[in-house]
Amino acid sequence: MKKSLLSITCASIMALPLVTQAADNSVAAEIEALKQRISELEARQASQPDAASGAVANQWTDRITLSGKAEFLATHSELETGSTNDLDVDAVKLVVDAQVNELISLSTTLKYKEGDEFYVDEAIATLAKEGNPLSLTIGKSGIPFGVIESATWTDPLTDDLTDNTDDLAVLSYAQAGFSSDFYLFKGDQDNDDSVNNAGVNLGYAFGNGLSVGAGYLNNIGNTELFLDAGVDEKQSAWRLNVAMELGEAGISAEWVQADAFDSLAGAKPSVWHLGAHYNTAVFGAPGTLALGYSESDEAADLDLAEKRLAASISRELGDNAELIAEYVREEGYTDEDADTLNLVLATYF
Template identity: 50%
Template structure:
């Protein structure tokens, strides 16, 4: 009888043991899942904190600086109106740009530049600006030394159009911009070349850029004679001379078209033809050239009544300028440009120039 009872108790214990083991395993699995979920949550929080720290560190780190640069090497040959010819080899320009993110709202950019202009051969400060902006607002502010943003030079021609010749100027300025949707606008004040004790040289730009590739803009400058090209001995009056601009552009796939028209108000000392106008048309087509990405460009610009502006007896502006060019990438960070330029002066004499440019950047 004792043996029978013992056997029954053993059998019962054996039948209950798997159930108890199964219950214990499910409990352990449940606890393990809870622990894994807790660890995943902690890891997610830790990674979020690290990502935010890295984002902040990318702005506030000890080395928020990027350095870039470019250099252009030029071989050129020209046929002059008298039948003679000229040729030259130049390091045409070298630029070194340093950009620094000061914080999440402010960025600093400084560009040192060398140009082969026959004068000093040292680097000079071509641009030094601080930009204040935020993703949360359409407003921005730029202060420092940079190009006066009056002309809008579109197109990929290596030689600048006559619109650039009329308005080229780098100066100390303050620019306030607004950009939202298709609309953008900006107003600016700059020092100018005069000896005035007050900063009263002002400009205004407005533009609309549509999703279909069409854009239109306009600008006004209250005193264009304070730009470098109009610092001529034939202009002796100190009165302000305003200028206005309208520009159009259109992009469709690989084709880009642009047009610009500039007109000054009256220069009193230019009797009979006191107003100067300059306009420019350009077309660019991106395509493969000999198996590499490249671009074909065509540009034409013309000035009217600019022959009266002289310095030391020489005309400062051509009457027309035609450019025809092709560029091709040379692997990464290098480009070869071939360009033909025909320039006609106000005596109807032509100068033909062929430019071969190796443009490099990093």
């Protein structure tokens, strides 16, 4: 028994270095693996911007985009009183868009028109969630009553009648071709801060390129045309519009009718517009042929032409630029006709 115990003890003593060596090899392997893991983490961290400096800057630039345009105009007009010529920077627009987060986006438009300084033409915040058909837009923007589907450089008379920029809130819904807007705006006619002007738009886009729409505005008297004419009266208006896209060609029509204005001797100002365009090659580059005709009725007391015909041809000048040549014929209510030739260099970025 003693001999057996002695043998076991000797064997254990002899095996001890082997066990210790195996344990040391295991610890060394674990340490080496840990070092390798630390090296991988350090390399990954080095490839990313520091959260307290570069990361913030990169995220800031990723959320903001800049765009804009500048238009340079040369024009010649033949009037009843003689001819005029002009050469100027017609308009400059700078748009700053920012994605605040997944829900809120901002857009600010700075604009310059001939004779004016840079001013904030639009500043809006839009609350919309991806995949949700509802959205809310608040801020300062154009009142979304007129549709103004025109491919000519000169806008139709429907734009002159409905142009208005004000503080507003728009609740929109769009899904499966159907779209609607309900909006409230303050208006310049009110001397207080009350918001009692409203409008609604309805539209539907079919899958074959056809789209139709209708709109109601409870106060068209707040638009710039009526305010500039000294009309301080609130009257409602209606709009109907239709458009059809046929490949490279398209046609559109719009009609706006206002209710009777007592301050205009019971007149019901109205405007209708018909436009057409065709995208084709012009002297070897992409271009567009466009035609638009507008006519107003019962608007003699407003600074609005009775008829306006515009025909234009445009050609791309490389990327982000185009040259537009346009002829415009206007007829006034008192036979004050005007023929104008416009040559426009439009640049975009």
